[in-house]
Amino acid sequence: MNEIALALDHVIANRHPPGKLAVYLSSGVDSTIILHHLCKHFGREYIEALTVSFGVDNDEYFRASEIAQHYRVRHTTLIHNSESFLELLFKYQHIFSRPRFNIWPIWLAKEALARGCKVAFLGEGADELFGGYSDRDYWQGWAGQLVYVQPVYEEIHKHFGLPLECPFMHLPRQRFLNYFTPPLKFLLKESYRALLPWHLIHSQPPAFCNYAQMFPDFANPRKQLNLLATEAWLEAQKGEEAE
Template sequence: MCGIAAQHRTDSTPDLDAGTRMLLALAHRGPDDSDHRTVGEHAWLGHTRLSIVDLDGGRQPLTAPDGWSLVCNGEIYNHEQVRAELGGAVFGTASDSEAALALLRTGGPAELHRLRGMWALCAAAPDGRFVAARDPLGIKPLYWARRGAAVHFASELRAFPAEVQDAVESFPPGCYWTPEAGVVRFATAVPAADPAVWEGIAPEVAEKATREALVDSVRRHLMADVEVGVFLSGGLDSSLVAAIAAEHCAERGRRLKTFAVGTEGSADLLAARAAAEHLGTEHHEAVFTAREAIEVLDEVVASVESFDASLIRSAVPNWFLSELASRHVKAVLTGEGADELFAGYSYYHAEHATGLDAELVRTLEELHGLNLQRCDRVTMAHGLEARVPFLDAEVIAHATALPAAYKALEPDGMEKGHLRRAFTGWLPEELLWRRKEQFGTGSGAQDLLSPYWADRVPDADLAAAADALGVRTKEELAYYRVFRRALPAVRPDRVLTRFATA
């Protein structure tokens, strides 16, 4: 995991001073190293590194013998397969990112669909060729600002020079950009699915396939030359990830590290403790108070780069969790994405009982600007990499192909019954069938934050801001003010996705 910045200019040479400032703004994303390079007459690439794979040889920008250079943020889990498929291609490092560089050099940006993982990249050649691209789901962030003949790219909004902040936009997932072709889509977030594939198949067969898909993904996401832990909330999704990872570590003579957070006595903290005890992990906890939650709000909002109230509520406990985990590991697995794949939220069933598949696809496609943005920013603020095995391309393809009936509520109203049955025996029944609580609720954060603003933001302020700024609650207005202080010129309509309700 890293931070990247880049410039492409056709009117002059790149602005090296601006590039240096962009890299400094991203230092938290890559505390281990930083470097940059001018490529040809028109491009500049910068990189801050958190060393996860090929600790000694993976420094970026990576450069090929023909002068092509690349900076990449993220992880490419099938890089060994890509290397094997390219046969005669020459590799100078063991870095997973070099597989992306090799594809660009041998087949061009249309070949990027072969990469499996979470990544955003910029690459340039001495002859003026330039490519920027982002993974199909947008797990890793990438923004850009186009002004005249200059184009800037960066991993976070805060990195852009003040003079172009008002032009910054979110770079579209599953797309690449070149100066010649513009924006070109190379992959979709969710592949076309044919639920008829599963018609007439016994539920037990589908459950086995779901289990195998997730087990394979978790094991693949443990790829690293450093230790990888798990964020464990005690809910179904993170507990399943922890169970698979714990088994994998045990096979290799290691003990998995797990991390939980909450207010004293909160539901998530207690459930995570029980799951860790059952799995035999080395478990660590962070307990936060109301005072501490309020004290970090400005930092959290500025880091998440959003003012959506639901996002900030869940980001606050994640802040303390990331701070804790970063003292022990460099990377963690999370349970993000399971609810969007297997219909874990109650509104899916209350409002979309018909048309469920379409709503699941819609929310998956918006994740890059919501939960994935929160997950990336809060962890990277502490130099920690977060990986999301539920959002592996093969897991997404499998889950979205399952008929909607497999994602319907159980007779007692329990959600995700199919996923729970797929892992019968992996967890105690009381954890396997624990009812869903959103992270901001289960950790105790919502009870601390939502009421806090009732008497602190005047009614008149909200009434004036609701129409002018589109904020919906006093809490959201408070976060908007922090957002605006951190990013005074950024246009929220160009860079933010928001939950349907605050």
């Protein structure tokens, strides 16, 4: 293995779960890399691969299922829609320190716990470290990760009492800064060219959640979902103050 694969392999090998583990699997390279290393170090019978699907065009759960079959691990797809999305948004705002609308990982955390998993593994951080965005620079990528994405996962898993592991986030950033090669993580992909089932992986995965298709009546879905989340969060704060 090359330097990148060796470093990540070391990170994952030294985070031995105390039992069953969940891996949040998409159809892209990042979560497939995590699954690859988990299968190397831990028995496949202890691994639960979980995917959320909203049933919209370009949905990635078919590929995720094929990737799970390739690695011979159990795979569960959690199918949801706009109604269950809004129900979740209103029900769980109280667990966050600020309004959040991208809180679908709650479904993953709850399913992982229901299946007896003691820890969840996530592929977040690879885009920011290795240049996975074509429309933003290194610091913009990390700002988005640290402000909008990572806190959501952390607050969700803290609330449900499920430890969360993000191996890419544990790689030494200064050491791998020279590997930041946009567009689309060229060096990271080359590092795993001979290791992964590339015929199954989306080279450019579709947007995980197509809000325009899910909410066709919303002129600006992200803005309106943010407003709804803010309203629900403020109501939750009032409820806590009343108590």
